Amino acid sequence: MARSNSFWQRHKYKLNGLVLVLPFWFLYQSLTPEFPAAWPAQQVGGFEISPMPLNQEPPYAHHDEYVKDFMLIFSKGDISTLRQGYLNIGPAALPLAQLQQGEAGILHGSRHGQHVHAIAPKNLAGRDKVWLTLQTWQDEILTTSWDLPSSLLRK
Incomplete structure (x- = not known):
């Protein structure tokens, strides 16, 4: 026949x-991420902190609420x-009592970055800011904010 x-x-x-080549492409992409530049550092209490968004995308749904990923650098x-x-x-x-009700928004990590x-x-507006609320072991509440850059605001 x-x-x-x-x-x-x-x-x-x-x-x-x-099928054999694609895993190497995705491995390369995951090992060489590109992040936006860190925002200007601000002094709050005895800390100097600069936030860095992990991407320029809008907030995404995560466990029934919208979140945006950041890394905070404590210099x-x-x-x-x-x-x-x-x-x-x-x-x-947001008030500390409200923030403590859920797990979203809490800083976690090491001394190298949080x-x-x-x-x-869901949608970021021009009047919105990024607010950082810190509580020390002496019950001192520290709050600071950063303006959102126009690159994060959708038109």
């Missing part, structure tokens, strides 16, 4: 080669003196 020399039979090995101050810290985006800082899923509205 003669074998059919169809298009699929002649080129199916190319699909196998693609001055000892973060072991902090009891807790929260980040939210909006017209005003990651946070900042609580955010």
Whole structure:
């Protein structure tokens, strides 16, 4: 019986080669991320902190609320003196009692950088700011804010 020399039979090995090459492409992409520049540092209490968004995308839905990912770089101050810290985006800082009700918005990480899923509205507006609320072990509440850059605001 003669074998059919169809298009699929002649080129199916190319699909196998693609399946072998794609994991290396995705590995390269995951090992070489590109982040936006960090925002200007601000002094709050004994800390100097600069936030860096992990991307220029709008907030995304995460566990039934909208969040935006940030990394906070503490260039001055000892973060072991902090009891807790929260980040939210909006017209005003959320009260600490409200922030403590959920797990979103809380800072976590090491002394080299704190990651946070900042609580955010679905759509960012020009009046919104990024608000950082810190509580020390002496119950001192520190709050600061950064204006949102226009690159994060959708038109």
